Amino acid sequence: MTEEKRVLLEYADKINPEKAEEYIKVGGYAGLEKARKMESNDLIQEVKSSGLRGRGGAGFNAGMKWSFVPKFAEIKYVVCNLDEGEPGTYKDRIICEKNAQALLEGMAICGTAIGSKQGYIYCRGEYPFIVKLLRNAVESAQACGALGDFNIEVRMGAGAYVCGEETALIESIEGHRGEPRFKPPFPGVEGLWGAPTVVNNVETFACLPYILSNGAEWFAGIGAAKYPGTKVLTLTGDTNNPTYFEVPTDYILRDVIYKLGGGIKGGKRLKAVQVGGTSGAFIPEQNLDTPIDFDSMGAIGAALGSGAVLVMDETRDIVDIVTRISKFFEHESCGKCNPCREGTFRCREIMEKINSGKGSQKDIDNILLLARVMHKAALCGLGQAAPIPIESTIKHFANEYGRKIM
């Protein structure tokens, strides 16, 4: 198996993503029409049984998430997370640029399921051109009546990685600093302006039209059984083919790099690959024959995350790259909770010490201890995941550290 499987991106560059009419011509909005004829419970059950799990990184069953929304609430919101800030990730931008209407349809399907009339798309501040594209796409969909009485407003973030965390994202839409909330209550019960809110990733929403029009069973039959469907990946770093791909979720990591990616740039050998963005684990050569799905990645101590795949060749200085990554987390920590604010700062400090040749085994022991504290005590995923690149490289690339410590 070396081929892509395009579902979300089947009509990439063949239709104008802003124009609802073009999307309708290739079968668009048929899923929403079907959803509207279903009972709310049946619709949620259909999504549940498709096995669709969140494509943003946490991998939670989408239908299950929707089922937590209380039926009796008068106002509910559908929020799309388009804050993709995970370095090396641009798949949500690609989905919008190639098939924005599928995202809008997916949000309207969710609105139908939970009984919401209002959606928000929170687009990262780095993508003002996507904000424009989406506003035109919403206008087009509303003008031709495709969205019915479901309304979608596009809001723009302003350069804060932490706003990819769903409660920080909600705070930002409300016009506040993007600091995560304590959970529970979860957004499904108390989210945007205190109302029940479903927050899903762009890719998750964009799967829904195809699930509804082709049936849950069809979707459940694609890729890995426990994380079915396709996944859009973005390949970066020392690859011959730095671009995006849509593959079934049982696709093997080695094939992503060597078949789709055409191997390592300059005919060099691979040293490591980091999957899921900057918060992901570094994966050594011996684990490359792992399928990319959520659970298979988890089993080797890695994560599918956002689907970013950063390839590093044999000449790369792993400790230097991880030092750079630790600076990223220090910069992006929102400062609300101590384990993250102080922890990311100390991680960066210790990594710089090691990287400059002034570290010792004691520093490595300390940073591993700190990592454990952050996993357990940080308020949100940012602080919990920040030490993962450090730990995974100390585990798999100990010799790289060994060369640099005194």
Add this chain to the structure above:
Amino acid sequence: MANYKDIIAGCRDKKGGIIEAFHALQSEGNYISREALVEAARVFGISEAQAYGVATFYSYLSVEKRGKYIIRMCESAPCHVAGADELLKAIENQLGIKVGETTPDGRYTLELTECVGQCQATPVITINSEPVFNVTAQTLPQLLAAYK
């Protein structure tokens, strides 16, 4: 240039729209002035301290005056392995300023940014949020000359 009061008033009906108002202000003047911040706080019914807290939380918002063109150099891992450090030095040399500074003629401000989601063509810089791909020290002079 539109009056800052009109710009803020244009966002008043958006619930929680203060960040939208800040974006609108910045698209006119690249920063949020003290007077505009006070006005935004008043219009959205929050304290000046809260408005300041929001404006200074987000890296794309600024309460300090900035140049006509904001150049942002991505320093995330994919750009880092593509030679972002060397490119940053070249940009600093060419502009004669360090990160965070503005050229004396008020034309360019240099900032660092984390991933801008254009990793198909690293290293990437953005000029007023427009991404520029595969930038090298060699192509830099010609590139910057286009922004007068």
